[in-house]
Every structure is written in C-alpha cells, then in structure tokens.
Amino acid sequence: MGQCCSDQKAFKKKTLVLPEKDVSELAKTTGLDVGELNKYYREFVKDYPSGHLTKKQFQAIYRDFFPDDPKRKNFAEKLFQTYDQNNDGTIDFREFMIALSLISKGTVKQKLALAFDLYDANGDGVLTYTEILDVVKAMYNMAGDPNGIEGVPPAELFAKKLFAELDKDHDGNITVEEFTEVGSQDVTVANLLLAKIAGEELSEDEDELT
Structure with missing residues (x-):
C-alpha cells in the first residue's frame, strides 16, 4: 500500500513539468516558450492522466466543436490519424502541441x-469534385443551414465554382500544389478551405498569405 501511494506521488510530481530536453525541442518546434508548454502540459495531464488522448476522446472533443457536421466521425478519424504521427493509436502531448501549433x-x-490531407477522403493524393462538395456541404452545416446560406448559391453550384477555381489545369482532379497555391492567393478561398481546422478567419494582410 505504501509503495502504491509512493508511486502515485512520484507520478504526480513527474507530470508537473516536461523533461528539460523534451520541452526545449518542443519549444523550437512550436514557437512556444518553456513556461507556456509546461502550463499546457499540466492541463493536458489533468484532463488525460494517462498522458495520451485516445481516438474516442478526440472524437468527443471534435463532436463538441462541430455538433452539426453529419460526417464529423469520419473527419475526426482522419484528423486523428494526421495528428497521431507515430501511429500508436493515441495522441500524446508532443503530437497534440505540434498539431495545435500548426x-x-x-x-x-x-x-x-x-x-x-484531411479532405482527401480516399488518400489517393488528389481531390475530386465529390470531395470538394463534401467540404462545402460541411461548411453549410456549420453555418446552421444544410440547405444553403443566405446570399450564397446552393452547395452543388458553389462546389462546382470552387472546384473550377482550384483545378487550374482542368484535368478533373485537384493536386495539393493547386490547392495550396490557389488558397494562399485568395483569402476568401483560404477561409473556406481552412474553416474546419483553423480557429479564426484570416485577414487581407498579405503577410498572412505567405
């Protein structure tokens, strides 16, 4: 019994701060200072004592953020896989902070x-019209009206226009190069494409589009 209590105290003490080497490397990767990282680490361990976030826990978080997204389970799974860099089926603090920093x-x-990567549902390296339509429909759902947004055309028509703008070589597929090039040049397009992973809209400041 005494050993058990001793182990628990040691664990609690250990999780108060990150090892110096780990926190230094993570600070360089994320751009956060050591104090910020240790603060986030304490909060992370408080919420997830195991030190890892499971897929089920991650899906619950995503569901809270996007309750009206009908495809939230599939999207959350893809997002989880992207964050789970070492493919161990969980997201640890390092992976979580790198994703958050990005x-x-x-x-x-x-x-x-x-x-x-998240919108590429079948992982074939290109986006089809159907995949772009899914993105647009999700955006309409997030806006609170799955049938359309006032002043904006129906999802199918909007998706066709967006797809045509992104498909620069008109081959019927959108590559990552086309996707990032067009999105980085047009703040309106960027805000639409990033709405499900970014917490705030971009401004017209050209520095933000580099």
Missing part, C-alpha cells in the same frame, strides 16, 4: 496542406 501559428500553405 493550426494556430503555421503559415497558410502549411495549414492548407494539412486541410488537403
């Missing part, structure tokens, strides 16, 4: 590349 501090092109 979403909040990454360049528009980095965010668009992540969005492309």
Whole structure:
C-alpha cells in the first residue's frame, strides 16, 4: 500500500513539468516558450492522466466543436490519424502541441496542406469534385443551414465554382500544389478551405498569405 501511494506521488510530481530536453525541442518546434508548454502540459495531464488522448476522446472533443457536421466521425478519424504521427493509436502531448501549433501559428500553405490531407477522403493524393462538395456541404452545416446560406448559391453550384477555381489545369482532379497555391492567393478561398481546422478567419494582410 505504501509503495502504491509512493508511486502515485512520484507520478504526480513527474507530470508537473516536461523533461528539460523534451520541452526545449518542443519549444523550437512550436514557437512556444518553456513556461507556456509546461502550463499546457499540466492541463493536458489533468484532463488525460494517462498522458495520451485516445481516438474516442478526440472524437468527443471534435463532436463538441462541430455538433452539426453529419460526417464529423469520419473527419475526426482522419484528423486523428494526421495528428497521431507515430501511429500508436493515441495522441500524446508532443503530437497534440505540434498539431495545435500548426493550426494556430503555421503559415497558410502549411495549414492548407494539412486541410488537403484531411479532405482527401480516399488518400489517393488528389481531390475530386465529390470531395470538394463534401467540404462545402460541411461548411453549410456549420453555418446552421444544410440547405444553403443566405446570399450564397446552393452547395452543388458553389462546389462546382470552387472546384473550377482550384483545378487550374482542368484535368478533373485537384493536386495539393493547386490547392495550396490557389488558397494562399485568395483569402476568401483560404477561409473556406481552412474553416474546419483553423480557429479564426484570416485577414487581407498579405503577410498572412505567405
């Protein structure tokens, strides 16, 4: 019994801060300072004592953010796989912070590349009209009206126009290069394509589109 209590105290003490080597490397990767990282780490361990976020827990978080998205389970699974860099079936603190840093501090092109991977439902490296239509429909659902948004054309028509703009070589598929190039040049398109992974809209500032 005494050993058990001792182990629990040691675990709690250990999880108060990240090892110096780990926090230094993570600070370089994320751009956050050591104090911020240790604060986030304490909160992460408090919410997830195992030190890992399971797919089920991640899906619950995503469901809270996007309750009206009919495809939220599939999208959450794809997002989880993207964040689970070592493919162990869980997201640890390092993976979580790198993902969070990319979403909040990454360049528009980095965010668009992540969005492309998420929208590429079958993982074949290109986006089809159907996949773009799914993105648009999800956006309409997030806006609270699955049938359309006031002042915006029906989802199918909107998706066709967006697809035509992204498919620069008109071959019927959108590559990651086309996706990131067009998105990084047009803030309106970027906001649409990043709405499900970015927490706020981009401004017209050209520096944000580099």
